[in-house]
Amino acid sequence: MHGSHLLLFSGLLGAAPALAQAQDAPRLTRIETAGVSVLPASLIAETARTVLKDKSLTPDTLRSAFEAIRALYLQRGYPLAQVVNYQLTPDGALTLTVAEGRIRRIVVEGIHHTRPFVVREALTLREGMVYRTDTVQQDKGRLGRLGIFSEVVVTGRLPEENEIADTDSLGQVDLVVRVKEAQTSNVAATVGYGDQSGLVGFVNLTDANLFGTAQQLSAQWQRFGRVFLDNNGFLVQEDPRTAFDITLQRPSLGPKSLAYGVSIYDQNTIFLPTFGTPVETLRSYERRKGGKLQVGRPLGGVWSAALTARHDSVGYDPVPSRLDPPVDALSRARATVGAVGFTVATDTRDRLDSPRIGSLNRLTFESAGSVLGGNRTFTQTSLDLRRYSPLALPKKPGSVFAARLLGGTSTGDVPLSEQYFLGGFDLLRGYEFFSVRGDKMLLGSAEVRIPLGADTTGVAFVDIGNAWLPGQSVSAGGLKTGGGIGLRFQSPVGPIRLDLALGNRSRTYVSLGQSF
Template sequence: MTAVKFTGNRRFSSGELSRQITTYSTNGFQRSILRKEAFRFSEEILQSDVQRLLRFYQSEGFLNAGLAEPQLKIDQPAEKVEITFPISEGEPQRVDSVEIRVSADSASAGNLPRETLEKIPAVLTLTQGARFRDESLRADQAAIIDLLNNSGYPYAKADYELVLRRPENAVRITWSIQSGPRSVFGNVTVKGNSYISGKFIHDQLRFKPGQTYDARALQKSQEHIYSQGFFQFVTLKADLAETRSDSIPIEIQVKEAPRFTTRFGVGYGDEEKFRGFINLRWLGYWLGARRITLFAKYSALEPVNLNLSTYRPTILTPNTSMMLSLFVLRQNEPGYDVQRIGGSINLEQRFSNDFSGHISYILEKVNNDTSDISLTTRTIEDSIDNLYNKSYPVIGIEFNNSRPFFSPRQGYYVALNVSLPGFEIIKSTYQFTKIWIDLRRYGKFGVGSILAIRLKSGFIFPRNTDDFVPVEERFYSGGSNSVRGWGRSELGPLGQDGKPLGGNSLLEGGAEVRFPIWKILGGAVFLDFGNVWERTFFYRLDEIRYSNGLGLRMETPVGPIRLDVAWPIDTEKRPLQFHISVGQAF
């Protein structure tokens, strides 16, 4: 098979129709390079495909659709076949009217309130004038049952009757609803727990015994219990007895995660070079629902990274968590070399599955190699210490409904953070305000491709005109997760020795189209832009630098392995930049 074509199809694309049939075509590239197996012509499969296409059109409301005999173009010497399916779509069936009836048993029970009944039309997609589709009918049935399940009716049923009037291409839908008794949550039992107390699990529930039954509360409770990080799986099951009780018992089945776990890994990237980490975790170490973690990492950028943290999932409210951390960190960046020793306390409040806020307080002592600083601001070099304290709060909010986690295909990501060194409990050597925002959008782009867009901006405002901003707090641009036509931190002000100095204003962004190539292999084309400026609130659009490039992605369980090659646009001649990393650039 070298070609499969369709004629007469106005409502559905040839690509969509091709996905409904078994027959497919291949070209020389697919057979020789991608090793895709050629499809051999079969008369029996061809006739089955005709029936598949007819059933597809009928399920989409085109009951009068027809297919003529498929046209075959056969090249006998080359053993090639082309098929054309001539289609006559006709007019679709449209919904003429929708009626909702409550069955006799529900009416006699008298327990379906008018306000619940009035909500049903709002959840329907098949309303007057809509094109009839089998899939929409099933979705409406599920939507009605979900509405009733979420309103205290776990035994609800919804049946339908269809009356077709073919001459008018019209269909009438009559819904028959049996609500069953209005119920409440009953007793809750927990099974499978050992080191996590049943009380802790009960405290995470989004409902209480005696409240009106709501199926959404079960789902939210299951997600919330699992998100605490102590379980391998969590299931909540409502015991819907055949006797239709008005009190629904709930059983929670959990499987706890191992109390002691060790994870480690090694890798290589063009910026971090060789890297390795080890993570030791102890669950339920004190009073049950607690977690302590020891994390150690080595890379060229972080020769020393040690972090000891303890996490409590619920404090003050069920949606508030707290983490205490002690850390030792050495950063060996292109523009600076610092050692940081300190601790932090972080409170996080989850407002929903996608929206959260946090407030942290950080206290650290920084040992800075001042050899680069003297090249930056000679007028104040005498006032700069190589050993100084930083004591400051950080406040932030984050909205993230992008999915899936490692390679988002849809959704938004928004993060806003404010750092306030100088608003201290313990005196801080330097005082400034740092604000930065990160915006991302993911969505479909053509057939099978994803468009990812990012915009990031920030500024640092010294609260005294002579205040020095520590090099590790400044903005930098350029690198594998930034403007990829430049190396790490190469954009922006440079010292006399060519090292990056960073700046107080940042603006950068980019757009990337990600597309499949073959199985787990994908490709990307991208455009990045950005720069860093020394002054605060100083953004020169004529100084923004641009780069574009190409990339390959190989999907793995821990995110895509990424290879990018990028080059600057409209600037001095620079060598190509190659980036190897794990995870998307944004």
């Protein structure tokens, strides 16, 4: 692209008034600039003056000055700027006209379902602004993190020669945003029917680009009942248990736009996006009914913040003795949680799903009390740090090293349902679902992700962490370790994850989505 500019402008330079030979060429007496806006005009003049000092203003010396100005702009992040015209008087007065690379128009290519305003609102760059490399990269990252594009390219394109009407058109550029839309509507379901239980199963409907607006809709439904042998050896059929969760979210599209999220739920169990026989755990008997509201906006650059509020009625149905329930914690499990909080985050990931480079750092704080009708007082603080780095593996382009450090702590009268739970397909793999709990938690995870084909990725992972009950001291000696290998398959219903993990024993997980 830069070479094209030099070819485009070389004709204009050659058409300028012919310069005298070296013996007749004037020396510089003064210098003025035109078209300069993003850098100080005095800096441009001084750059040229440094090159031309005590030299005859021949074509070669002038060309050196023009290249020095171009290099200065390039160093400051403006790769399209350069001198496109000049005037030189016999007494050595030099006037330079600089074209800084202003955006003539924005061209969006590759969208079919997505509304054009989604792309335009996500851009910081606008028509009339000067093309700048770091701003282009920020806009590209913001578009990638919307989660609705599998590929994003943002670049400058020079107008065709027949589109250049006059000197003022020189140096202008079209900002081209080229995207490939991802599969954003997914349906996952395992449904069955029993004479006694009726309809049972799990249904998950998601659309990450609702009506092409980048709004995200998620609707989950789950209903199942278990059959087991009681203490007397009789077969017992549990009453089916039902749950639902509906969430609507709008991400922040641009540097000044609001983000929001609204959730309503009535959960008589914990949603587990896994395939296979339903897993019975302590949290299978957890009840949660309520809603949550979140409103946020960017703070500038890669920073963002959000305020949250929720109202939950929580508790537990009677837990069978075969699960060895925590009697003391269950006796105080029923509560009304009214809480407000905030989240502050930085996000430089190149994409929302399966990032290849960048980081996510998120600090979350929540305070529960009498606000919003709550009857428990406690606070929770958590920190989530994630890093993604490309790996230069032979014959395996696209390999990624992903790492995560997650920690949390609570103070006050924390209900059982609000404690931290580890174990299962997502946090501390190789241990029983939700078998590790406490009011303090620490978890570290690392994965090496290696592409094996167009839609298949191999993964090797390790998890190290633990949770500590009230009164227990956090100790490195008490950390638990799990590790294993897995596969990730891209499918019409989203990423399918198969993991074989070894913790306190070997376990196999088939689930949806990336781990982090």
